[in-house]
Amino acid sequence: MIGKSGRLLLCFLLLPASQLIAQSIDESKDSTELQLKFYGSFRGHFAAYNKEIEIQENASRLGFEISAIRKGIRYFAGLEMQVNMFRSATSFNLSASTTGGYLQADRNQDRQLLSSRLGYLGVDLGKWGTVVLGKQRSIYYDITGYTDRFNVFGGGASATYTAGTDGGYTGTGRADQALTYRNSTGRFSYGAQFQFLNSNNNRWLDGLAFNFQVQLIEQLKFGLVVNQSFLNPSLINSGEFIGLKGNPRYYAAGVNYRAGNWEIAGLFSRQQNGDAVNGRIIDPVNGISNPVVVFEAVGGELYFNYHWKKVSVLLGGNYYQPDTDIFTSRGERPIDATFKRRYIIAGAAYQPFRLLKFYSEARIANGTAAPGSREPSVFTIGIRLDAEGGFSKKLYD
Numbered sequence: 001m002i003g004k005s006g007r008l009l010l011c012f013l014l015l016p017a018s019q020l021i022a023q024s025i026d027e028s029k030d031s032t033e034l035q036l037k038f039y040g041s042f043r044g045h046f047a048a049y050n051k052e053i054e055i056q057e058n059a060s061r062l063g064f065e066i067s068a069i070r071k072g073i074r075y076f077a078g079l080e081m082q083v084n085m086f087r088s089a090t091s092f093n094l095s096a097s098t099t100g101g102y103l104q105a106d107r108n109q110d111r112q113l114l115s116s117r118l119g120y121l122g123v124d125l126g127k128w129g130t131v132v133l134g135k136q137r138s139i140y141y142d143i144t145g146y147t148d149r150f151n152v153f154g155g156g157a158s159a160t161y162t163a164g165t166d167g168g169y170t171g172t173g174r175a176d177q178a179l180t181y182r183n184s185t186g187r188f189s190y191g192a193q194f195q196f197l198n199s200n201n202n203r204w205l206d207g208l209a210f211n212f213q214v215q216l217i218e219q220l221k222f223g224l225v226v227n228q229s230f231l232n233p234s235l236i237n238s239g240e241f242i243g244l245k246g247n248p249r250y251y252a253a254g255v256n257y258r259a260g261n262w263e264i265a266g267l268f269s270r271q272q273n274g275d276a277v278n279g280r281i282i283d284p285v286n287g288i289s290n291p292v293v294v295f296e297a298v299g300g301e302l303y304f305n306y307h308w309k310k311v312s313v314l315l316g317g318n319y320y321q322p323d324t325d326i327f328t329s330r331g332e333r334p335i336d337a338t339f340k341r342r343y344i345i346a347g348a349a350y351q352p353f354r355l356l357k358f359y360s361e362a363r364i365a366n367g368t369a370a371p372g373s374r375e376p377s378v379f380t381i382g383i384r385l386d387a388e389g390g391f392s393k394k395l396y397d
Contacts (some may be wrong), residue, residue, distance in 0.1 A: 030070070030397045032209070037390035038064040044086055045152065045359070045382020058152060058382060059096035061117060072126055080118035087113075092363065092378055093152050094161040095173070102162065102169035102229075102277060103241055103292060108153040117174060119164070129183030135168065138175040138195035139182075139209040146254040146265040147301040149240075150314060151359040152380050153345045157299030157320035158380040159250050159271040170229045170248055170274065171195050171207040178207075187215040193227075203230050219259040225252050229274075241276070243326040244294040244332055248274035263305040270298045275322070277370040279334030293334045293370070297322040299341075314347040336372035341376065343367060357384040 043058035063080035082098050091097075098115040117183040120134030141148075142160040154310055155161060160173045167173020171193060195207035211225035227250040254267040279293035297319040306313045320341035325335055347361030359382055364373040 010263060032395045032397075033067075033069040033392055034395055035067040035069065035390065035392040036064065037067075037388070038062075039386070039388040041084070041384065041386045042085065043382065043384040045380045047090070047092065047378055047380045049376045049378040054088060054090065055086050056091055056380075057084050057086045057096065058091070058228045058384075059093045060085055063118065074124040075122075076124065077121045078118060080116075082117050084113055084115065086162075088288075092380070094155045095148070095166070097161060097164060098189055099165045099397045102165065103231075103235070103244075103294075129181055132178075132180045132182075134178070135174060135176055136178060136180060138167065138171050138178065138227070139180055139191045139211045140172045140225050140227045140250060140252065141167075141174075142182075142191060142211050142213070143225040143252050143254050144172075144267060144269065146223070146256045147267045147303040147316065149263075149265070149303055149305070150316065150345055150361060151347060151349060151357075151382075151384070152361045153343070153363045153378075154301065154303065154316065154318060156343075157301045157340050158252060158267055158269045159274050159297065159299065159316040162248075162271075162274060163276040169197065170227070170250070171209055172227055172274075175207075189213045193231075202232060206230050219257055221256045223254050223256075226250070240292075241331075242279065242293045242328055243289050244273055245370045246273050248272065252273050263303070265301075265303040267301040268298075269300070272295075272296050277335065277339075280371045281328065281332050281334050291328075291334055293326060295322045295324070295335070304374060310351050312349040312351070314349070315345065317344045318342070320367075335369060335370045338368040338372065339370045341367045341375065355386045355388075357386075358382075359384065 028235055040062045042060045045058055047054050047056045051097045060083040061080055062083055065076055065078035067074050067076040070216055098117060120132050120136045122130060122132035124130045141160060144160045148155040161167050161206060168176035171178060174256055175193060175195060177197050178193050178195050180191060180193045191211045194205060194310055195210040197206040207229040209225060209227035211223060213221060215221050229248040231247055236246060250271045252269040254265065256265045273294055275297060276292050276294045278290040281289045281291060301318050303316040310314035318341060322339055324335055324337050326335060343363050343365040345363055347359060349359040351355050351357045363369050363378045363379050365377045367375040369375055
């Protein structure tokens with residue numbers, strides 16, 4: 001017979017074997033891994049311009065993504081909300097807009113404390129690519145985002161944030177009601193986007209886009225994209241919008257170089273019928289009117305970032321040249337002939353630890369707004385605090 005001490009020794013020796021048996025039983029069951037990731041980014045600054053100082057919101061946000069992983073396939077859903085902490089009337093960060101729509105189809109959320117930035121459902125099929133449905137970062141932005149990396153300014157010459165919106169309706173920024181597909185093979189990656197916005201424009205497809213990127217060498221990437229939106233033909237032919245001649249179309253090509261402490265990026269863009277501003281017409285009888293004016297333009301953006309330990313130095317610029325030869329049926333010019341966006345961006349940031357950043361950025365402008373007034377130069381100094389977290393758990397059938 002085995003004594004008490006012998007039984008204890010036998011249990012001790014058999015314990016690893018029993019754990020292996022239990023583990024093999026668990027692994028033989030179908031399991032689902034549940035993951036939750038959440039994050040927040042809170043940003044604000046002082047902005048000095050036009051001999052005034054204002055506290056401004058700088059696109060603060062809260063978001064989460066939940067995933068269920070089963071048999072190598074990940075099913076996920078995400079939501080991101082903008083937090084307008086300061087409710088400032090002005091923001092120089094173009095991505096801060098949560099105004100959707102284009103021309104008359106406008107849905108403004110900017111004055112709300114919380115407004116939606118993203119909302120999507122998707123499935124990641126591994127080597128077969130990723131499919132996402134909903135409001136999401138666009139196929140077009142995969143390329144124009146190369147240079148949209150400043151703390152405050154930038155993104156003003158790529159036709160991403162069209163007509164003062166988040167580029168949702170045109171599918172260039174945070175695309176509305178979009179179906180996207182992305183995949184990569186070796187050094188190549190590619191994507192496609194289809195928009196299904198409404199049922200009142202006599203089209204089942206309201207927009208599409210395609211992009212292609214190649215990693216030329218380890219440090220250098222090149223990408224190009226084309227984005228096409230479809231409007232109701234009756235809207236184009238109505239004459240309600242000055243300068244609108246056809247469906248909006250966008251092209252962009254960019255390069256991105258990263259090596260050591262350097263990041264350098266450049267972008268060229270062209271759009272047709274793809275952007276709009278409020279014009280200005282002085283009529284002796286009806287007074288001043290501000291009609292919507294649609295225009296074509298070419299643009300270029302540059303971005304330089306040198307990072308050394310906890311300090312970053314940034315430099316770049318935006319140049320956006322519209323075609324201003326637009327006239328009303330009575331021969332009036334609704335936008336100024338010198339209308340263009342032209343400015344240099346210079347800044348620095350100090351990051352004492354990963355989640356906290358102090359930044360200062362200046363926009364030195366030499367452009368002209370649509371009515372003919374000079375664009376203001378702006379100096380900002382602010383702070384950004386980030387937070388993130390998450391957990392995962394396995395569920396067995």
